[in-house]
Amino acid sequence: MNLQPFALERFFAAYEFSTRRILCASDCEALTLSDVLALATPEAAALWGDLSLGYTQSAGHPRLRQEIARLYAGLSPEQTLVLAPEEGIYLAMLALLEPGDHVVCMFPGYQSLYAVAEAHGCTVSRWRPRQSDDRWVFALDDLAALLRSDTRLLVVNLPHNPTGALMSPDEWFDLLALCAARELLLFSDEMYRGLELTGHPRLGAACDLYPRAVSLAGLSKTLSAPGLRIGWLAAQDEALLARCAALKDYTTICSSAPGELLALMVLQASQRIMAANRTLIESNAALWDAFVRDHADRLTWSLPRGGSVAFPQYRGRGDADAFCRAAREEADVLLAPGSLWGYAEHFRVGLGRRSAPEAIDALDSWLKRS
Ligand SMILES: Cc1ncc(COP(=O)(O)O)c(C=O)c1O
Numbered sequence: 014m015n016l017q018p019f020a021l022e023r024f025f026a027a028y029e030f031s032t033r034r035i036l037c038a039s040d041c042e043a044l045t046l047s048d049v050l051a052l053a054t055p056e057a058a059a060l061w062g063d064l065s066l067g068y069t070q071s072a073g074h075p076r077l078r079q080e081i082a083r084l085y086a087g088l089s090p091e092q093t094l095v096l097a098p099e100e101g102i103y104l105a106m107l108a109l110l111e112p113g114d115h116v117v118c119m120f121p122g123y124q125s126l127y128a129v130a131e132a133h134g135c136t137v138s139r140w141r142p143r144q145s146d147d148r149w150v151f152a153l154d155d156l157a158a159l160l161r162s163d164t165r166l167l168v169v170n171l172p173h174n175p176t177g178a179l180m181s182p183d184e185w186f187d188l189l190a191l192c193a194a195r196e197l198l199l200f201s202d203e204m205y206r207g208l209e210l211t212g213h214p215r216l217g218a219a220c221d222l223y224p225r226a227v228s229l230a231g232l233s234k235t236l237s238a239p240g241l242r243i244g245w246l247a248a249q250d251e252a253l254l255a256r257c258a259a260l261k262d263y264t265t266i267c268s269s270a271p272g273e274l275l276a277l278m279v280l281q282a283s284q285r286i287m288a289a290n291r292t293l294i295e296s297n298a299a300l301w302d303a304f305v306r307d308h309a310d311r312l313t314w315s316l317p318r319g320g321s322v323a324f325p326q327y328r329g330r331g332d333a334d335a336f337c338r339a340a341r342e343e344a345d346v347l348l349a350p351g352s353l354w355g356y357a358e359h360f361r362v363g364l365g366r367r368s369a370p371e372a373i374d375a376l377d378s379w380l381k382r383s
Contacts, residue, residue, distance in 0.1 A: 014132040019124050020353040028347055034372035037349035039174055039322050041208075041290040041365035044237045049275050052282040061274050071266060072258055073245070074273040080280045081245050084230075086221045088247055094254045095268050095276075096261055098204060098231040098244030099125060104264065105227050105246055106130050108256040109166055109198055117159045118168035119151060121175060121324075121354035126168050126202060142178055148315045149176035149324070153187055160195060167192060170202035171216060172209065175354060175361040176324045177317020179209060185216045189223050199226040204244070205320035207235040207287040208365075210295060213318040220247040227253065234321060234365070235287050236279050243268060243276040290365060294321055297364040297373075304373050308380055311336075314362075321365035324351065326358050333360045344379035346372050 029035060053061060060076070072078065073095025082090045096104065102125045110116065112134025118127040120139035127137045138159040142149040151173070169188070172179045180188065192199050201219030209215045219226035231244020248254055261267075279286065298316060301323070305312045311329035327333035337350040337360050351359030363369070 016132045017124075017128055019128070021124060021349065024349060024353055028341065032341055032347040033345040034368060034375055035347045035366065036363060036369060036372040036376070037322075037347055037361045038363040038366060039205075039320075039361075040234055040239045040363075041237045041321055042293060042367045043240065044279070044286070046275075049238070049278050053278045054281055057274065057278045057281065060277070064270055064274055066270055069267040069270050069273060071261060072254075073268060074277065077243075077273050077277045077280070078245075080277055081247065084280075084283075085218055085247060088220060088249070091251055092220070092248060092254065094246045094257055094261070095273065096244060096246065096257075097242040097265065097268070098229060098233055100261070100264050101229045101231075101244055101246045101257075102126060102200075102202070103129055104257045104260045105200055105229070106133060107260055108253060109200065109227070110135050111165075114165040115161050115163050116166045116168060117156065117164055119170055119173065121351075121356055122168075122170055123174055123202065126170060126200075130166070130168075142173075142176055144315060148318065149173070149178040151178055151180065153184065153191065156188070157191065160191075160197075164195065164197060166198045166200060168200045168202070169219075170204070172205040172317070172319025174205065174320060175322050175349075175359075177315070177320050177322060179213050179318035179320075180216065182214055182216060186222075189219070189226075192223060192225065197225065199223055201226055201228045203228050203230045204234050206230060207283075208291055208294060208321055209319040210291065210298070210317060218247070220249060224249045232276055232279055235290060236283055237286055237290060238275070238279050241269075241272040241276050241279070243272050290321070293367065294364045297366075297369040298323070300370055300373050301362060301364060304377055307377065311380070317364075322361050322363050324356070324359050324361055327360060328358075332357050336360065339383075340376060340379065343383070344375045346376050346379075 078090035106129040220228035227248040233239035314325035349361040
């Protein structure tokens with residue numbers, strides 16, 4: 014497989030731990046180990062006390078799978094597979110696709126959602142959003158125009174990274190109906206589901222609504238625990254999950270024992286954690302909005318409808334790459350240039366961390382000076 018370098022991950026590897034203020038992360042403020050242990054129910058605390066650091070069950074700890082299944086309307090624990098989120102994309106693409114298949118994927122997007130299929134010998138058509146009425150819209154007409162008679166898989170990510178786009182429930186049902194009419198497989202990256210902003214309803218999970226769908230979710234974004242490296246695939250199709258599980262034997266074999274139990278504790282408090290993250294994002298989004306209005310000669314943006322990131326446009330002199338480089342070098346603020354996604358006029362801003370106000374202040378002072 015000829016996997017291309019993962020542009021965003023290489024960018025973070027270069028700058029995330031050497032820049033003082035990170036204003037482009039897609040995770041939400043991370044919990045500490047003591048926060049999580051304080052959330053533990055008596056049952057989880059007992060499991061933690063007796064935890065063996067041996068290998069774990071390949072498909073995931075049975076209690077964790079039970080808790081994951083409870084997040085869905087009609088799935089059983091057997092219809093879930095625990096793994097690291099990024100691993101879930103990789104394994105599902107290999108399990109779902111054959112070389113030569115045609116795939117349609119939302120773009121711009123998280124690179125592995127299309128790059129694994131491409132490296133596997135598939136042709137990927139990019140479904141690009143329109144920017145209309147100050148929001149990003151993935152139009153179903155545009156999707157329909159990309160579908161071919163041999164299209165096997167549609168890949169979606171809602172709420173969307175990096176634009177913050179979200180469909181309405183009616184649009185979502187129309188999309189699922191289109192998939193059903195064409196008998197498409199659907200990979201639905203739901204890593205940001207739960208972070209819908211006020212006025213924008215949460216969409217039903219694809220795996221609940223469509224028998225040929227696989228949903229990906231996890232603790233990295235909505236639940237403030239990316240360092241646990243715990244996520245899952247959920248699908249009605251158990252045979253598909255079994256194929257992914259067989260491939261997992263070639264990646265991690267099983268998940269980390271402490272990670273699984275800490276994930277159980279986090280999931281048992283998930284409503285509280287997600288609500289706190291939504292409040293933080295809304296408050297950071299209001300500050301960012303005021304900042305953009307103050308610098309309207311150089312910046313414009315569409316408010317996200319969900320998720321923790323947005324994709325503003327740079328309209329000043331030079332391009333967004335140069336703007337982000339200068340912000341890093343002169344203000345010690347990390348913004349992710351849109352060129353990482355092939356969108357040279359844009360950049361990604363992350364709104365899920367408590368340090369965002371300080372980073373926005375630093376950018377503001379810098380722009381007023383320069
Ligand atoms: C849309 C999307 N899917 C999957 C992932 C992978 O999550 P993780 O980094 O926890 O493996 C990310 C991470 O940024 C993401 O944004």
